[in-house]
Amino acid sequence: MKYVDEYRDAELGQALAAEILATVDPDHHYKIMEVCGGHTHSIYKYGIDDLLPSNVELVHGPGCPVCVIPMGRVDDGIAVARQPGVIFTCFGDMLRVPGSRETFLDAKASGADIRMVYSPLDALRIAKANPDREVVFFAIGFETTAPSTALTLKRAKAEGVSNFSCICNHVTIVPPLRALLESPDLRLDGFVGPGHVSTVVGARPLEFIPAQYGRPVVVSGFEPLDILQSIHMILRQLAEGRCEVENQYARVVPYEGNLKALEVMAEVFALRPHFEWRGLGFISQSALRLSNAYADFDAELRYEVPGVRVADPKACQCGEVLKGVIKPWECKVFGTACTPEHAIGTCMVSPEGACAAYYNYGRFAREKAVV
Amino acid sequence: MTLETGDLGPACREDHCITCGDEAVAMRVVKLDPARGLALCENDDRERTTVETALVDTVDVGDVLLVHAAVAIQRLEGAAA
Numbered sequence: 001m002k003y004v005d006e007y008r009d010a011e012l013g014q015a016l017a018a019e020i021l022a023t024v025d026p027d028h029h030y031k032i033m034e035v036c037g038g039h040t041h042s043i044y045k046y047g048i049d050d051l052l053p054s055n056v057e058l059v060h061g062p063g064c065p066v067c068v069i070p071m072g073r074v075d076d077g078i079a080v081a082r083q084p085g086v087i088f089t090c091f092g093d094m095l096r097v098p099g100s101r102e103t104f105l106d107a108k109a110s111g112a113d114i115r116m117v118y119s120p121l122d123a124l125r126i127a128k129a130n131p132d133r134e135v136v137f138f139a140i141g142f143e144t145t146a147p148s149t150a151l152t153l154k155r156a157k158a159e160g161v162s163n164f165s166c167i168c169n170h171v172t173i174v175p176p177l178r179a180l181l182e183s184p185d186l187r188l189d190g191f192v193g194p195g196h197v198s199t200v201v202g203a204r205p206l207e208f209i210p211a212q213y214g215r216p217v218v219v220s221g222f223e224p225l226d227i228l229q230s231i232h233m234i235l236r237q238l239a240e241g242r243c244e245v246e247n248q249y250a251r252v253v254p255y256e257g258n259l260k261a262l263e264v265m266a267e268v269f270a271l272r273p274h275f276e277w278r279g280l281g282f283i284s285q286s287a288l289r290l291s292n293a294y295a296d297f298d299a300e301l302r303y304e305v306p307g308v309r310v311a312d313p314k315a316c317q318c319g320e321v322l323k324g325v326i327k328p329w330e331c332k333v334f335g336t337a338c339t340p341e342h343a344i345g346t347c348m349v350s351p352e353g354a355c356a357a358y359y360n361y362g363r364f365a366r367e368k369a370v371v
Numbered sequence: 372m373t374l375e376t377g378d379l380g381p382a383c384r385e386d387h388c389i390t391c392g393d394e395a396v397a398m399r400v401v402k403l404d405p406a407r408g409l410a411l412c413e414n415d416d417r418e419r420t421t422v423e424t425a426l427v428d429t430v431d432v433g434d435v436l437l438v439h440a441a442v443a444i445q446r447l448e449g450a451a452a
Contacts, residue, residue: 119441148440260426
């Protein structure tokens, strides 16, 4: 299919790897963060880091929607799911994320009516098909997913579906990036910018990174050649002394984003004053709640939720992984107590999480390299 | 013609939930239901799903849409029909 095959060509990949090698300064150690979990997944799946010179290090960022949900929010969701008469809906990977005592899957096994959906529109359809039940949707995701929740709530309001509500955990990408850039223990040379988030918000919101922090950003697609080309573009900016936002994914991402999606989001959501991110702590204005016009659909107002902050398990180092301070395999429980089957931390639950991606695709290569 | 949103699409038969993964999939429009703002779309494997088109400008049969969580978030210009 156009947009896929030509971005997986092995010969072009080798040629790009040679160009990257020719661009780097051999005396400098480069650290480049890929913000988006989808990029992390592709990097390990296609072995992109094996094509890079040893002095170009990829650091995995916080852009995995599942990985950043704190345990307290999972507990809140489970408390609502256990209310009599409730059908609780959420996306698939979220089902396996541990709360303080159990996951949504555990709660389902012990009797809660919890169903997996692929779109919030599926949750609304369940509500319309079950008018005598209350249907709650546990919304997660960055700006890529938020428009679909907004559109669903608009539709629910227009159709007068009163047995539908939403626990809104949508987060925004810019505040955690700013928090990372302010972090004293992190030295980064540039960013592979998020592709699908930028489809909605555009590349413009990333301009603060070169303007205020002096780091280049290249918005990237998700195919192997996309990522290699983006890394090359970042290295070329550094070599030429430039520092700006470039759009490698221009075939999909308009610089101004999707204005219709932004309008719908502005109508349905409002910024929360602060929100807890797993491993990163509280970040101001980094998440969305339902706007006053949609308060009737806010499950946090409709139900009593514990709202208790729960500290991450001591053994878990997801926070350091999400900040790129340590590599997944440097975590004490990686691959032993914490595996995709029995995850302690969220980074191991979601395949976009750096730990799961490395566990599934990368660990054998590393073992070989160590030997 | 009536289209319904919803059967769990190809997204959920992957090894992970692509909605959680912030992934979007290029899908070709096969049929339109303009009154309800819906399009029946298929991916490269000819698997079909119903897609909301409210967030993209005019859509025609043969267009390629970037779809996330059953919502088109962008139309891909110049894609092969």
